[in-house]
Amino acid sequence: MAKRQRVIPHNDRWAVKGDGNKRITSVHDTQAEAIDAAREIAKNQRSELIIYRSDGRIRDRDSYGSDPMPPKSPRKVLFPVTQSVTSQKKIKEAVKEVIRESGNSKASPPRDRKH
Numbered sequence: 001m002a003k004r005q006r007v008i009p010h011n012d013r014w015a016v017k018g019d020g021n022k023r024i025t026s027v028h029d030t031q032a033e034a035i036d037a038a039r040e041i042a043k044n045q046r047s048e049l050i051i052y053r054s055d056g057r058i059r060d061r062d063s064y065g066s067d068p069m070p071p072k073s074p075r076k077v078l079f080p081v082t083q084s085v086t087s088q089k090k091i092k093e094a095v096k097e098v099i100r101e102s103g104n105s106k107a108s109p110p111r112d113r114k115h
Helices: 031-045 088-102
Strands: 005-010 013-018 026-028 048-052 058-063
Touching (some): 005 031, 013 031, 026 031
Antiparallel strands (some): 005 013
8 A cells, every 4th residue: 555645844944754663755945835846746656644643643645545435335225025915915915914013003004995
């Protein structure tokens, strides 16, 4: 995996440094110049860019990886796949069972509509 590029404060200036590097890649007078240089490196290496504030907190980050929208983890299946029920008799039985289980004896199953 490519190194992350970091824009960090450095002796009243701004530096670009790659993760794992002992030496600083480049030093710039402004943060904007350092960001531009680090962004080019991150794009070429398809890596991440992390920009720090002068107090050491992270200001912003960008990713220039090969896949801009990686797939999300698959969702857990909550209901097993079953065949659809189209039989009117089976539907009525299921509705009656639900009503019985809910304890609502006043409710009645839906009536058939004939068109």
